[in-house]
Structure formats: C-alpha cells, structure tokens
Amino acid sequence: MQYKLLLVEDDEDLAVHLSKYLQIRGFFTGLAGDGQRARQCLAEGPYDLVLVDIMMPGEDGFSLAAHLKKSYPQLPFLFLSARNQKEDILKGLGLGADDYMIKPFDAEELVLRIHNILRRSIGVIAEMERYDLGTYQFRFNDLMLIGTSGEKVLTEKEGKLLKMLCLRKNHLLNRAEVLHELWGEPDFFNGRSLDVFISRLRKYLSDDPGIRIESIRGVGFRLREV
The missing domain is CATH 3.40.50.2300 (Response regulator)
Known part of the structure; x- marks a missing residue:
C-alpha cells in the first residue's frame, strides 16, 4: 500500500x-x-x-x-x-x-x-469503513462523502443507502431489500421516498461522470463505476 x-x-x-x-x-x-x-x-x-x-x-x-x-x-x-x-x-x-x-x-x-x-x-x-467511488471517497462511520468539489455530510438514511449500493457495486441491489432494510415496510409511500433518496445520491455523485446509479424498473438499482 x-x-x-x-x-x-x-x-x-x-x-x-x-x-x-x-x-x-x-x-x-x-x-x-x-x-x-x-x-x-x-x-x-x-x-x-x-x-x-x-x-x-x-x-x-x-x-x-x-x-x-x-x-x-x-x-x-x-x-x-x-x-x-x-x-x-x-x-x-x-x-x-x-x-x-x-x-x-x-x-x-x-x-x-x-x-x-x-x-x-x-x-x-x-x-473506518471507507469506500472509493471514482474521484469520491465515502466514509460511512462519519457519513462523510468527499469529492473534488468538497465534502458533504449525509443523513443517516442516505449513508445507509449509499453503503448498500457500495457493497453491491456493479451488481443489482434489490428494491424490496432496501425498503425492508431502511423503511421496514415496502409500501407505495416508502417506495416514493426511496426514489427521492436515490435522486439525492445521484446529485451528490454528479461531479464524476464515471459514477452513476442505474434504475432497473420495478426491480432495483445498480451503482456503476466505469
């Protein structure tokens, strides 16, 4: 190292x-x-x-x-x-x-x-749980997302969602699994909340075009690093 x-x-x-x-x-x-x-x-x-x-x-x-x-x-x-x-x-x-x-x-x-x-x-x-995402580093312990334009402190739920995506990077993360883990109940309103959180994370990661969160309609999400 x-x-x-x-x-x-x-x-x-x-x-x-x-x-x-x-x-x-x-x-x-x-x-x-x-x-x-x-x-x-x-x-x-x-x-x-x-x-x-x-x-x-x-x-x-x-x-x-x-x-x-x-x-x-x-x-x-x-x-x-x-x-x-x-x-x-x-x-x-x-x-x-x-x-x-x-x-x-x-x-x-x-x-x-x-x-x-x-x-x-x-x-x-x-x-310290650290995840490298292109030009970003995500520190889960203190919910800190560090990029070229500065630092962003995530909410607890944003941090947990990003960690789940990082652990499955380049692989499918099932939507129902996220809802059960973070919201406890996969109903319509919680599903809408999940979509809002995904949109926020996309915005936070938007400075690096090599990082994207793909939506697989009705199935889940995939954090891609290209």
Whole structure:
C-alpha cells in the first residue's frame, strides 16, 4: 500500500527536495505552500498523514492543526518547524500532533517517525469503513462523502443507502431489500421516498461522470463505476 502524505511547507526548495526523498521512500506526496492550499488539497482527496510547518504566510501551522482536529479527527499529523522553544513544542503537541520535529532534521529519522505514526493509526484506519467511488471517497462511520468539489455530510438514511449500493457495486441491489432494510415496510409511500433518496445520491455523485446509479424498473438499482 502506498500511503499519501500532504507536506505543508512554504519553503519551496525544502518542500521539493523533501517531497522527492519521500517519494523515493515509497510515499505519494502532495504539496501545499500555505494553510489555504492545504485545506483545498484535503478537500480534494484523502490523505493518510499531514506534515505541517508552523511559520507560513497567511494561516500558520497552529491554526491549520486546529482545523485538522475539527474536520479530520482521525487524520494524524506532525509538525516540522524551526521553532524550538519548549512552549511551541508543548502547544503543538497540545493541539493533537502525533509528533514534533525541529528543523533541521534528519530525513531518515523523519521517515521512521512517519512509519511509527502510521502503524499506531492503522487500527483506527482499519475500523473506518471507507469506500472509493471514482474521484469520491465515502466514509460511512462519519457519513462523510468527499469529492473534488468538497465534502458533504449525509443523513443517516442516505449513508445507509449509499453503503448498500457500495457493497453491491456493479451488481443489482434489490428494491424490496432496501425498503425492508431502511423503511421496514415496502409500501407505495416508502417506495416514493426511496426514489427521492436515490435522486439525492445521484446529485451528490454528479461531479464524476464515471459514477452513476442505474434504475432497473420495478426491480432495483445498480451503482456503476466505469
């Protein structure tokens, strides 16, 4: 498995060289030069770990860390900073960072620390039900649908319906089974409600033309990924 790292660093030379080294060591590495760009990257696709500088133009690393803990509570991150004062280190760790490394640092040591963090978080990651749908990722545990245009929090019933479709991806999902599972009674009105929910999911997934929910009249639905 190739882990995806997001390196948030405004020093372009350091960012490029460190990114190349991490790629040599087997990681996919995305780059962001400031906090705003980092937020955009996180919204566009899932990452397994974020490396955060503190002193950056605009939003600093501490503010970005607070955003990470609020919006991506399961996502581990560590600080890479020239700020070596005890109060800065304690503040960083207090914000929930998994580690704090002081510049200049040894790149090989950084890789070892990254692996340690990923090993610690793998249990949490394994428990997170995640489904990849083209350019989307659906996290059932927190009902989060993440796509290129941002994030959408689903209702509980929308999430359960999308999970059923994901589990049967490219195969028929029987309409009566969905009604029994989610509504308890396959009557006319519940059937109309199901059609409304299917329409909503189609709208949520509309940014990716390779993903579609097909209706098989009177029988059920099929989530297709082409």
